[in-house]
Amino acid sequence: MNAAARELYVCSGCSTLSRGGPQGERCPRCGAALSFRKPQSLARTWAFLAAAIILYVPANVLPVMHTEWLTGSQDDTILSGVLYLLWSGSWPLALVVFIASISVPLLKIVTLGGLAASVQLGSTWRPQSRARAYRVVEFIGRWSMLDIYVVAILTALVQAKALAHIEPGPGALAFAAVVVLTMLAALSFDPRLIWDASRDAAC
Amino acid sequence: MPPAEIHAEIPQAVAKGRARWRVPAVWLVPLVAALLAGWLAVKTVIERGPTITVRFKSADGIEAGKTKLKYRDVQIGTVTSVWFSPDLKEVVATAQMEKDFASHLVEDTRFWVVRPRIAAGSVSGLQTLLSGAYIGVDAGKSDKARREFTGLDGPPVVDADSAGTPLVLHAANAGSFEVGSPVFFRRLTAGQVTGYQLDGDGVKVSVFINAPFDQHVNANTRFWHASGIDVKLDAGGIRVDTQSLASILIGGIAFETPTGNADAASATEFKLFDDRAAALKNPETDRLALTMLFNESVRGLQPGAPVDFRGITVGEVDAVKMRMAPGARQVLVAVDVTIYPSRIEWQDATASNAGAPARRRRLIDTLVASGLRAQLRPASLLTHELYVAFDFFPAKGATVNWAASPAQFPTQKATLVELETAIASIATKLDSLPLAELSGARRQTLQTAARLLNDIDAQMAAELGPTLAQARKTLAAADRALASDSPLQTDTRQAMREVARAAQAFRVLADYLERHPEALIVGKKEGAQ
Numbered sequence: 102m103n104a105a106a107r108e109l110y111v112c113s114g115c116s117t118l119s120r121g122g123p124q125g126e127r128c129p130r131c132g133a134a135l136s137f138r139k140p141q142s143l144a145r146t147w148a149f150l151a152a153a154i155i156l157y158v159p160a161n162v163l164p165v166m167h168t169e170w171l172t173g174s175q176d177d178t179i180l181s182g183v184l185y186l187l188w189s190g191s192w193p194l195a196l197v198v199f200i201a202s203i204s205v206p207l208l209k210i211v212t213l214g215g216l217a218a219s220v221q222l223g224s225t226w227r228p229q230s231r232a233r234a235y236r237v238v239e240f241i242g243r244w245s246m247l248d249i250y251v252v253a254i255l256t257a258l259v260q261a262k263a264l265a266h267i268e269p270g271p272g273a274l275a276f277a278a279v280v281v282l283t284m285l286a287a288l289s290f291d292p293r294l295i296w297d298a299s300r301d302a303a304c
Numbered sequence: 305m306p307p308a309e310i311h312a313e314i315p316q317a318v319a320k321g322r323a324r325w326r327v328p329a330v331w332l333v334p335l336v337a338a339l340l341a342g343w344l345a346v347k348t349v350i351e352r353g354p355t356i357t358v359r360f361k362s363a364d365g366i367e368a369g370k371t372k373l374k375y376r377d378v379q380i381g382t383v384t385s386v387w388f389s390p391d392l393k394e395v396v397a398t399a400q401m402e403k404d405f406a407s408h409l410v411e412d413t414r415f416w417v418v419r420p421r422i423a424a425g426s427v428s429g430l431q432t433l434l435s436g437a438y439i440g441v442d443a444g445k446s447d448k449a450r451r452e453f454t455g456l457d458g459p460p461v462v463d464a465d466s467a468g469t470p471l472v473l474h475a476a477n478a479g480s481f482e483v484g485s486p487v488f489f490r491r492l493t494a495g496q497v498t499g500y501q502l503d504g505d506g507v508k509v510s511v512f513i514n515a516p517f518d519q520h521v522n523a524n525t526r527f528w529h530a531s532g533i534d535v536k537l538d539a540g541g542i543r544v545d546t547q548s549l550a551s552i553l554i555g556g557i558a559f560e561t562p563t564g565n566a567d568a569a570s571a572t573e574f575k576l577f578d579d580r581a582a583a584l585k586n587p588e589t590d591r592l593a594l595t596m597l598f599n600e601s602v603r604g605l606q607p608g609a610p611v612d613f614r615g616i617t618v619g620e621v622d623a624v625k626m627r628m629a630p631g632a633r634q635v636l637v638a639v640d641v642t643i644y645p646s647r648i649e650w651q652d653a654t655a656s657n658a659g660a661p662a663r664r665r666r667l668i669d670t671l672v673a674s675g676l677r678a679q680l681r682p683a684s685l686l687t688h689e690l691y692v693a694f695d696f697f698p699a700k701g702a703t704v705n706w707a708a709s710p711a712q713f714p715t716q717k718a719t720l721v722e723l724e725t726a727i728a729s730i731a732t733k734l735d736s737l738p739l740a741e742l743s744g745a746r747r748q749t750l751q752t753a754a755r756l757l758n759d760i761d762a763q764m765a766a767e768l769g770p771t772l773a774q775a776r777k778t779l780a781a782a783d784r785a786l787a788s789d790s791p792l793q794t795d796t797r798q799a800m801r802e803v804a805r806a807a808q809a810f811r812v813l814a815d816y817l818e819r820h821p822e823a824l825i826v827g828k829k830e831g832a833q
Binding site for chain 1: 314315316317328330331333334336337338340341344345348
């Protein structure tokens with residue numbers, strides 16, 4: 102039993118309950134658009150995910166940071182930074198960067214893709230696990246901006262003109278876009294859809 | 305409250321207008337993302353320049369991913385990998401070049417590794433001590449594109465775009481210069497040696513003369529080794545010839561263009577002379593070869609020694625050799641000389657022409673008839689250098705043997721040799737003096753003198769003895785008379801004492817009279833003092 106089954110809307114703006122048909126309608130109190138589920142949840146999730154996947158490639162291939170110092174210059178991608186940390190002996194730091202910047206966005210994309218696919222196909226497989234996975238994705242989403250923070254701070258701090266200076270590379274932009282897009286995808290996904298299929302099957 | 309009531313209380317939702325778009329607007333997001341990614345990809349692909357390979361002997365200082373390629377200190381590429389050539393003899397560096405430089409990667413583009421380099425005369429690449437080596441590039445001018453290159457061992461001496469003229473010099477040996485050694489003009493650095501190679505029995509030297517110095521090069525230009533310090537000690541004295549301090553250390557080449565023939569044709573091949581004097585020596589076209597036979601030592605006479613007439617050099621010695629004349633009983637020294645008739649102002653204008661040797665011969669014959677001879681003379685007593693001098697001597701009879709080849713010119717013995725001859729004849733005369741007889745006569749004279757002295761001695765001794773005895777006696781008597789206890793002495797002492805007393809009495813009288821002059825008249829007062 103849920104609100105949608107009774108054709109009841111909960112206004113997302115003022116939490117007013119209202120009755121209505123399956124068509125999109127407005128809240129009688131505040132006029133906000135009403136829907137049983139997040140509107141076009143799956144479509145949005147897919148769109149954002151697709152954009153994230155597209156940008157994930159340049160984010161990892163293009164340099165995120167351009168360093169120039171007295172005697173030379175260097176372009177670093179995320180992976181080259183991780184490898185540098187690994188080779189220079191600080192493997193714990195390498196692990197942190199690898200998890201935060203490479204595996205987390207990837208995991209998010211894969212997880213959200215899986216969730217969206219399961220809903221799309223009307224799967225009834227372990228809805229509780231899938232709901233937990235969604236909560237995890239939503240929670241860790243905000244921690245993926247580590248690299249962007251590092252680049253932003255270094256760019257601001259290391260500006261000793263002739264001696265050394267650091268500029269963000271095109272990869273940084275793509276990477277930030279990937280993180281933002283995965284967060285948007287997670288946001289637009291409606292976890293209630295997971296249960297809709299189960300209930301339909303149960304009914 | 306029953307559920308139905310609750311349901312009834314829930315207000316009816318307000319109907320909404322239909323969505324205007326069938327495709328949700330959210331799909332614009334992946335579209336934009338795809339466009340962005342596509343643009344980035346296209347940009348990367350388009351901006352990617354050509355990949356080239358450069359072969360080096362060693363990869364010293366070249367690191368994959370780090371080493372840059374620079375043209376005029378602007379980065380134009382990066383080495384992406386370094387590996388061996390298939391035969392392991394060379395190292396092949398693969399480099400990713402900037403797209404905009406692709407049009408300059410042509411056949412004559414040159415690559416070399418810039419490292420700190422300290423060579424004689426120049427220090428370069430010091431900045432690479434900090435930054436690490438990089439690959440220097442000199443853009444070529446050819447039209448044919450190329451992607452595979454062979455690196456130079458060192459930086460090229462001359463940039464492809466330097467204005468100037470490359471020249472080739474032919475030298476007997478390489479002297480003391482090397483690639484990069486300077487070429488001097490009026491003691492300014494006008495160019496550099498760009499290379500040299502064996503060429504037949506000499507050395508072919510490539511030099512590059514920078515603009516604007518190259519406009520001073522024409523067919524008359526003379527090049528010579530300006531290597532180190534050229535100290536020459538010859539008949540003319542000591543000469544020291546140097547260019548700059550750098551050339552003393554690293555050698556070099558100098559050139560000079562004799563003035564006068566400004567409109568001479570241009571040329572690119574030259575002879576490289578050993579020194580400045582040789583280079584600037586006037587190339588005489590009018591030559592008169594003579595040979596001179598000397599019957600004396602020619603030690604100190606060298607090929608190249610001057611032939612002069614009263615201080616004016618009119619030619620030089622070509623060769624000195626021994627000659628055994630057929631049938632002659634003596635060995636003579638033949639000195640071949642070359643006379644430059646053009647240095648002599650022949651008053652007879654026609655004789656100066658090369659086409660009138662007969663007239664010239666006649667003139668020389670006349671001079672020889674009036675005593676003109678060749679003679680060896682020391683140029684300097686210190687160095688023992690000899691030169692050949694023409695001069696007039698009161699000698700008669702000799703003529704020029706024009707039949708011989710080369711013509712044989714009459715000679716005169718050297719003055720010093722004559723002097724030696726004279727001294728020798730004096731010595732011979734001294735030698736022939738009757739010195740033995742002279743010494744016998746002297747001995748007789750001495751004996752006579754000795755005898756005379758002996759006679760004098762004997763006569764004098766007989767007379768002298770009694771005279772001396774008499775004198776001794778007289779002296780003894782005088783001695784006795786003068787002794788302190790002699791009566792003469794005592795008497796004298798007493799007499800002297802008497803005299804003293806008399807003098808005292810007289811003083812008392814004089815005293816008294818001074819005070820009492822009246823006493824002379826009245827006499828001495830009684831009791832008065």
